[in-house]
Amino acid sequence: MSRPDKDCVCVARRDGWVELCDAKAVFGVSEDHWLVFAAEEFDAF
Secondary structure (H helix, E strand, O other): OOOOOOOOOEEEOOOOOOEEOOOOOOOOOOOEEEEEEEEEEHHHH
16 A cells, blocks of 8 residues: 555566656656566565
């Protein structure tokens, strides 16, 4: 669960990739940045 007053991230796994974003960013605005990692990279982290 994401709480608006906390630092939270969204994590999505799909097709061998992991994507992360700031849960407070509104979709499509300039602050809506996604970090994308290969699943192996993310798992090693």
